[in-house]
Amino acid sequence: xxxxxxxxxxxxxxxxxxxxxxxxxxxxxxxxxxxxxxxxxxxxxxxxxxxxxxxxxxxxxxxxxxxxxxxxxxxxxxxxxxxxxxxxxxxxxxxxxxxxxxxxxxxxxxxxxxxxxxxxxxxxxxxxxxxxxxxxxxxxxxxxxxxxxxxxxxxxxxxxxxxxxxxxxxxxxxxxxxxxxxxxxxxxxxxxxxxxxxxxxxxxxxxxxxxxxxxxxxxxxxxxxxxxxxxxxxxxxxxxxxxxxxxxxxxxxxxxxxxxxxxxxxxxxxxxxxxxxxxxxxxxxxxxxxxxxxxxxxxxxxxxxxxxxxxxxxxxxxxxxxxxxxxxxxxxxxxxxxxxxxxxxxxxxxxxxxxxxxxxxxxxxxxxxxxxxxxxxxxxxxxxxxxxxxxxxxxxxxxxxxxxxxxxxxxxxxxxxxxxxxxxxxxxxxxxxxxxxx
Amino acid sequence: xxxxxxxxxxxxxxxxxxxxxxxxxxxxxxxxxxxxxxxxxxxxxxxxxxxxxxxxxxxxxxxxxxxxxxxxxxxxxxxxxxxxxxxxxxxxxxxxxxxxxxxxxxxxxxxxxxxxxxxxxxxxxxxxxxxxxxxxxxxxxxxxxxxxxxxxxxxxxxxxxxxxxxxxxxxxxxxxxxxxxxxxxxxxxxxxxxxxxxxxxxxxxxxxxxxxxxxxxxxxxxxxxxxxxxxxxxxxxxxxxxxxxxxxxxxxxxxxxxxxxxxxxxxxxxxxxxxxxxxxxxxxxxxxxxxxxxxxxxxxxxxxxxxxxxxxxxxxxxxxxxxxxx
Numbered sequence: 001x002x003x004x005x006x007x008x009x010x011x012x013x014x015x016x017x018x019x020x021x022x023x024x025x026x027x028x029x030x031x032x033x034x035x036x037x038x039x040x041x042x043x044x045x046x047x048x049x050x051x052x053x054x055x056x057x058x059x060x061x062x063x064x065x066x067x068x069x070x071x072x073x074x075x076x077x078x079x080x081x082x083x084x085x086x087x088x089x090x091x092x093x094x095x096x097x098x099x100x101x102x103x104x105x106x107x108x109x110x111x112x113x114x115x116x117x118x119x120x121x122x123x124x125x126x127x128x129x130x131x132x133x134x135x136x137x138x139x140x141x142x143x144x145x146x147x148x149x150x151x152x153x154x155x156x157x158x159x160x161x162x163x164x165x166x167x168x169x170x171x172x173x174x175x176x177x178x179x180x181x182x183x184x185x186x187x188x189x190x191x192x193x194x195x196x197x198x199x200x201x202x203x204x205x206x207x208x209x210x211x212x213x214x215x216x217x218x219x220x221x222x223x224x225x226x227x228x229x230x231x232x233x234x235x236x237x238x239x240x241x242x243x244x245x246x247x248x249x250x251x252x253x254x255x256x257x258x259x260x261x262x263x264x265x266x267x268x269x270x271x272x273x274x275x276x277x278x279x280x281x282x283x284x285x286x287x288x289x290x291x292x293x294x295x296x297x298x299x300x301x302x303x304x305x306x307x308x309x310x311x312x313x314x315x316x317x318x319x320x321x322x323x324x325x326x327x328x329x330x331x332x333x334x335x336x337x338x339x340x341x342x343x344x345x346x347x348x349x350x351x352x353x354x355x356x357x358x359x360x361x362x363x364x365x366x367x368x369x370x371x372x373x374x375x376x377x378x379x380x381x382x383x384x385x386x387x388x389x390x391x392x393x394x395x396x397x398x399x400x401x402x403x404x405x406x407x408x409x410x411x412x413x414x415x416x417x418x419x420x421x422x423x424x425x426x427x428x429x430x431x432x433x434x435x436x437x438x
Numbered sequence: 439x440x441x442x443x444x445x446x447x448x449x450x451x452x453x454x455x456x457x458x459x460x461x462x463x464x465x466x467x468x469x470x471x472x473x474x475x476x477x478x479x480x481x482x483x484x485x486x487x488x489x490x491x492x493x494x495x496x497x498x499x500x501x502x503x504x505x506x507x508x509x510x511x512x513x514x515x516x517x518x519x520x521x522x523x524x525x526x527x528x529x530x531x532x533x534x535x536x537x538x539x540x541x542x543x544x545x546x547x548x549x550x551x552x553x554x555x556x557x558x559x560x561x562x563x564x565x566x567x568x569x570x571x572x573x574x575x576x577x578x579x580x581x582x583x584x585x586x587x588x589x590x591x592x593x594x595x596x597x598x599x600x601x602x603x604x605x606x607x608x609x610x611x612x613x614x615x616x617x618x619x620x621x622x623x624x625x626x627x628x629x630x631x632x633x634x635x636x637x638x639x640x641x642x643x644x645x646x647x648x649x650x651x652x653x654x655x656x657x658x659x660x661x662x663x664x665x666x667x668x669x670x671x672x673x674x675x676x677x678x679x680x681x682x683x684x685x686x687x688x689x690x691x692x693x694x695x696x697x698x699x700x701x702x703x704x705x706x707x708x709x710x711x712x713x714x715x716x717x718x719x720x721x722x723x724x725x726x727x728x729x730x731x732x733x734x735x736x737x738x739x740x741x742x743x744x745x746x747x748x749x750x751x752x753x754x755x756x757x758x759x760x761x762x763x764x
């Protein structure tokens with residue numbers, strides 16, 4: 001079974017390609033990339049003008065909630081949401097119930113992902129047993145079962161000592177430690193960014209320094225251990241400064257920024273809907289100078305990855321007082337549109353850089369097989385529609401949860417189709433894409 | 439010759455509140471504030487009659503939904519409602535189904551199914567009134583939400599100041615105490631700055647909200663600077679548990695640095711007013727001699743609370759227009 005994607009603009013930064021190329025897919029692999037490839041019995045898919053064919057997007061920070069919180073999301077609904085958002089692979093966080101601190105839980109997630117058979121799922125294991133911050137999880141076992149990194153995400157690693165040990169130990173297996181950077185004493189019972197808007201609304205504040213302290217701690221320990229430290233969902237300008245300096249000094253640090261942190265500011269706490277719990281996430285929406293620092297870091301190369309921190313919550317859980325609502329929003333199905341609209345069309349980054357941030361670099365950070373259209377690689381391909389008008393409707397999201405602050409937003413740039421292992425797993429009916437999903 | 443502010447103080451341009459709820463002072467116009475204060479003055483007269491009752495809210499049902507303990511505010515609302523002839527019901531936490539794990543939204547919707555006209559809400563979460571406003575048809579009156587607002591307190595403070603000083607515009611008002619955890623502060627800042635007062639706020643830096651200067655007020659941690667030539671000094675309650683958060687070392691030290699003593703008050707204008715929203719901690723934020731002294735209007739504030747709440751309920755129910763229709 002062969003497919004020939006014909007005539008699209010192919011952007012493959014890993015191989016330095018940007019131009020009109022054909023892609024021949026044989027089974028689940030990319031067989032050939034070149035100009036005017038012979039059809040040779042393949043099913044021809046004429047890629048409409050204006051669309052962009054790129055390596056499959058990878059979201060390295062999602063919460064699939066299974067096992068234990070299936071009312072929010074399951075692996076099956078999560079990967080359906082992923083492919084609708086253009087992602088061919090996701091890495092899922094271990095703060096499930098039970099925590100993914102064992103091969104048993106990892107295997108369960110992988111079995112559910114295989115059954116769903118949409119996006120690829122790469123589990124991330126816990127740093128500590130039960131994410132309790134005391135004993136190291138069985139990291140070798142987790143790696144062998146398929147985990148690609150470790151983290152105690154949801155919370156920071158409990159102590160500097162434990163983080164040091166995790167970096168040293170995980171370094172042996174060549175996997176990074178992904179850190180939710182935060183000083184818990186400085187966070188206290190805060191619920192929103194400490195600034196004008198939280199002051200005005202009477203919401204308890206979380207200063208940017210709370211995150212940056214965690215980043216500085218991790219950077220210093222990465223330098224001490226020589227291991228790979230990855231900063232999750234970065235939001236504060238002090239954190240960006242710390243990562244930039246660390247990279248200049250040659251420390252093995254990488255970082256990610258979520259679309260809501262380069263799009264929104266804490267002004268959203270009060271308008272258009274005051275105390276909208278879909279503007280509550282951790283780290284919180286920060287002030288304009290922080291948001292601008294995220295865009296600057298994305299543009300100048302300090303930021304490696306755009307990752308969504310997709311955090312589904314049931315509407316019952318969000319339809320409460322602001323300070324009682326859980327932190328987090330869904331992000332898989334809005335990331336591409338926000339990145340196009342707010343970064344590419346706004347002139348901050350070129351399309352090639354967008355694909356590095358969403359595909360090439362997450363593959364490199366987690367040592368995943370994707371991120372390129374190399375011959376012989378798995379045919380994980382995303383087809384982007386850079387000028388597609390996108391109207392975000394929360395009710396129509398494929399995720400089981402609808403907790404997004406972007407409901408009703410009109411953006412430019414979306415997804416036309418998503419191919420995983422050569423199979424068209426998503427085709428956007430609103431985009432000019434000629435074939436339906438298989 | 440009168441200034442524009444004095445005209446606003448005395449001659450409101452609007453005759454009814456064209457809004458469903460009273461969520462806070464933040465989104466109110468100076469004209470609406472003046473209307474409430476003027477109406478409250480008229481309501482005050484009702485309280486001096488032998489028969490303290492008018493039929494303005496006859497047939498209307500008001501539910502007082504209090505999720506936090508409150509003596510002063512709840513009593514004040516209840517008296518206001520009864521003087522307006524409303525049918526009233528008070529639901530306090532502990533006797534409600536909240537202890538069974540019901541959400542605020544469900545509690546409100548269940549009450550709403552019994553068709554009240556207004557819900558007066560006191561809640562520990564900032565924004566709780568906004569949440570109810572979005573899901574309830576009833577008018578929502580904010581009786582204090584978290585550390586956000588306590589609008590009727592600011593209105594009764596303004597009424598008290600206006601009675602004594604004849605105006606709000608141009609007065610120097612110093613607010614001293616725990617600014618961070620105070621909903622009274624936020625409502626008062628909104629109200630007083632909208633009405634043209636010169637507002638100074640003062641407290642230890644640990645208890646000052648971020649970006650306070652962007653609220654159109656002067657911020658200082660030097661209490662003498664705040665009190666100097668003040669027309670009004672308003673003190674905010676210092677909660678004893680704040681010491682545990684390391685906001686300040688001890689009540690004794692707080693009183694030494696910030697406590698309002700007679701000596702400090704001598705820096706203010708000779709006819710300074712001393713206000714406190716209560717409950718007071720004598721010997722912490724305020725010396726007893728000051729609380730009980732000739733400048734204190736603390737009990738006037740309480741008395742004016744009833745009149746202001748009558749005005750708010752009356753105007754939200756439609757004011758004179760409603761009475762004509764009925």
